[in-house]
Amino acid sequence: MQEITVHQLKEWMDKKETFVLIDVREPYEAELGNLGGTLIPMGQVLERIQEIPRQGRVVMHCRSGGRSASVIKVLEEEYGYSNLINLNGGIAAWAAEINPDLNLS
Secondary structure, eight states: OEEEOHHHHHHHHHTTOOOEEEEOSOHHHHHHOOOSOEEOOGGGTTTTGGGSOSSSOEEEEOSSSHHHHHHHHHHHHHHOOOOEEEETTHHHHHHHHTOTTOOOO
């Protein structure tokens, strides 16, 4: 599985690189703090699969990286995706390393 660190993601954002960011957390989690991506909760991914591009870079994240890794595994193994990238450590790592003002609780 491809992964990206929060520092690499911030660099992409700063350079305005082309990628799609998808948050697989629940809506109540996204309300606490988010990175500006599209919210597709883990339980809705398969019914909203048409919203996940098959071309270009797609970074998926959750709170700590576990749920997004699970989603990526299913999409790669069962649906043939090959362009998905997991955010290592999720938004919790972003809050710890990039933006300590981001309150996730």
